[in-house]
Amino acid sequence: MKHPYLTEDHEIFRKSLRKFLDKEAYPFYEQWEENRLIPRSFWTKMGEQGFLCPDLEEKYGGSGVDWGFSVVINEELERVGSGLVGLGLHSDIVIPYITAFGTEEQKKRWLPRCALGELITAIAMTEPGTGSDLANIKTTAKLDGSHYLVNGQKTFITNGIQSDLILVACKTDPNAKPKHKGISLLMVERGTPGFSRGRKLNKVGLHCQDTAELIFEDCKVPKENLIGEEGKGFLHMMDKLQQERLVVAIQAQKAAEVMLKLTIDYVKSREAFGKSISQFQNTQFKIAEMAADIEMGRAFLDQLIAEHIESKNVVTKVSMAKWKLTENAKKIASECMQLHGGYGYMEEYEIARRFRDIQVSSIYAGTNEIMKTIIAKKLGL
Structure with a gap:
């Protein structure tokens, strides 16, 4: 699906990032999981290639590009694995506090090294x-x-x-x-x-x-x-939580898309009772339901991202997206694991990791119960 806020430049950038991740992330991700840590060398490689803090002004070490490039980065990191969320937190959640509220001296002291991955936030x-x-x-x-x-x-x-x-x-x-x-x-x-x-x-x-x-x-x-x-710290946090929750929604949507693809590939290759399990009506109905939920989620999310890039106040919609898309991803994780059968419960299958990783998305950046409270308040209740 074509994202309405992305141009040809964004897609060229995506191809470059994907090529980088094919070499520097995918082959090592399982080892990072076992080590319980992403090496600092990966952070510096990301920084050297301009994949951290791309929307920073050039004088602070960034590329001065629009936030659509950050969306691409968050999506592609999520394709590798949800454990890379710390990079998005660095670029799109912590750094904006410095750019928005920091002094010129603070910006010059910290931002260039943050963009290079030398300083992790x-x-x-x-x-x-x-x-x-x-x-x-x-x-x-x-x-x-x-x-x-x-x-x-x-x-x-x-x-x-x-x-x-x-x-x-x-x-x-x-x-x-x-x-x-x-x-x-x-x-x-x-x-x-x-x-x-x-x-x-x-x-x-x-x-x-x-x-x-x-x-x-x-x-x-x-x-x-x-x-x-x-x-003014509380007001500063309220000002920046909109983007933080949008990042979580983006990650959840991409995770759902990845899980569906994994499952479609699996049910096509897995046979039972003499035929592919993709030919069973129950499998087809489950896949169709998930595909529809994902498409509707993507349409809402893309419009929301476009409005956020235009600096519109979308607190209510962001709260809706964070709640609905994370809950949707959790539901899809469960359905996809079920369609994998016993193999879905085995660690060597990616769906097991995806099932584990997605659960926290409804908790951090404000629980989904808090999201409903915000929505109700914004609706005048």
């Missing part, structure tokens, strides 16, 4: 006792002369082990009323005194994506590392 919102309720985070940052002293814990942090720059949501005014007005964003750099990493978390899926606990004990962060305005 993470964003730390979630805490052991606080997930979607961001206004109630407990991590504090107290200004002490030229530094903030940060204390608290974060968990489920994507890129947590390898990250060099971590955007940390913290309370600079614990007594603020309402609570969200006390939140600020600080960039914590690798090696900062008082900052340490806890466990690399052992997850059900996304095995090659490093996810970790982060610990701050009188962590001494220069006040120059404040991103945006003090006390």
